[in-house]
Amino acid sequence: MRFSGLRVLKEGLTGNKGWTPHWRDPEPRSEYDVIIIGGGGHGLATAHYLASVHGITSVAVLEKGYIGGGNVGRNTTIVRANYGLPGNSEFYSHSLKLWEGLEEDLNYNVMHSQRGIINLFNSDGARDAAARRGNQMMSQGDDAVLMDNAAVRKLIPYLDFEQTRFPIYGGLYHPRGGTARHDAVAWGFARAADQRGVDLIQQCEVTGIDIVDGKVRGVQTTRGPIRAKKIGMAAAGRSSQVAAMAGMRLPIESHVLQAFVTEGLKPCIDTVITYPMGHFYISQSDKGGLVFGGALDFYSSYAARGNLPMAEHVIENALTLMPMLTKAKVLRSWGGIMDMSFDGSPIIDKTHIDGLYLNCGWCYGGFKATPGSGNVFAHLIATDTPHEVAKGHRLDRFRTGRGIMDEEAAGSQHNLH
Template identity: 75%
Template sequence: MRFSALKVLTQGLTGNRGWRAHWRDPEPAEAYDIVIIGGGGHGLSTAYYLAKEHGLRRIAVLEKGYIGGGNIGRNTTIVRANYFLPGNSEFYSHSLKLWEGLEADLNYNVMHSQRGQIGLFHSDGQRDAAIRRANSIRNQGDDAELLSVAQLRKMVPYLDYDQGRFPIYGGLLQRRAGTARHDAVAWGYARGADQLGVDLIQNCEVTGIDIAQGVVQGVQTSRGAIRAKKVAMVVAGRSSQVAAMAGMRLPIESHVLQAFVTEGLKPCIDHVISFGM
């Protein structure tokens, strides 16, 4: 089933009775070539690109809950390529290009809206840092514009520019940045992976990893044992816990990150604003 404007219109006029489930709900097979633990955005995209770009088909994604119900459903929505450090800047530059073609690739609306993003600076030192960042971004091949207070007032008149503690000195604008719905991204990748033959196994918690002579043989789950030639862990903040099942101690810690991100509601908010670069 492909989405189109005509399809949406006809379904709306006929009570939306013709839509089918976006992906199958299969029972786990006894064995797969690849098992991916974690049905979030990264796990689903890994399955999708393994199938699409590398032609692999005997793949299963195991999700403890339901697709799009984990960290992906609570993620921030800013899409941008305005990072400064080497490694980060290249990664996000490539990522932004993927975002710009993602909906066409998946034939799915992930609500990607390139409304731009402005990072505010509040001191001379932050302005100098923003100039260095802008030069780095443009050298990377992406867009960046320094905005004066006068330019900002025209674009975002509702900000308090003169409040005493954090006066606004200007901003760094990336027009190609924007927002997306990350749970919709998970659903789009799930739909695409399913169409390529990937089994998406929901409500399937991994409880153990089977290893023989140092080689992974498969996983134990709440829905039985599943053999696999390769097992991938894509579980975000649960990485240390799942790795421990394989006898590995990862040199990382998970920390809660809380952020306030404006949700763009046209025409009320035309730009995403982040405070304190």
């Protein structure tokens, strides 16, 4: 079924009786060309691009819960391409271009809203770092505007420009940045992949990876064994668990990142705003809730929930920056499991096991990467060569020291990007 305004009209007039499943619930076949472990955004996108770009449709996405139930459904929905380091910069640029055509590609309204994102800065040094980043973005062909205090005042006059603890010197504005409806991204990719013949197998937990003579043969699952020529791991926060089934240890620590939403409010924030002092970021959803987050809780966790100290600190950021938010009420807080790599950048690479591919280390930047990640991972799996924009995301970079992309410059000792 093709979605359109006309279709909605027709169904509305005939009692909405004609709607059909967004995707099938097939029984797993005994063998596929490719198995993707993890039915989150990246796994689903990988399946979609395997089918749509590379014509590989004998694909199963194995999901232990329900599709889109991980970080793709738990994030703060920000989409941007404002990375400062070579390697990441071109990758996210590529990803944003895919976002810009995603609705047509998927025939699904993911509500990608290019409402602009501004990264504020609070010192001369931070301005220079922002300029460096902006120049990287522009040299990549993306958009960046370095704003001074006056320009920021014009764009977002409701910040505290007088009393705030760390005065706002300016901001790096990225007009093509914005948000998207996170669940819709998962569902859109799922539906598109399903329509091309990809089997989405939910409630199917992978319990083992079969490797013979250094080559993958298939997986063991809670729904029986499934053979495959190639296996892609896209398990985000649980990447270490999946990799352990192949006897691998990863340069990954899983951490909890909290996110928050307020009750619905009339429109008050039109752009995405980030504030560096506490990694704070905020936008307003189309429903009116203020969606925001901050830094990690700073301890390893698989619990997908956090504690009060960071929750309070995140909101402290909000209040010193935007005192007008003071009476907004936090409706819900939740947590996601972040696969924190040791340089804050992802790993998209082959492994030492033939036919086993790795996609992890997204830290808290995975959502905006969804189409890009799926696209380049599909390329890697299909062609056995890294995609041009992801050739730096090597697994061995920590061991060799070559090509480390330390976005937050925090180093591996603290591993807290």
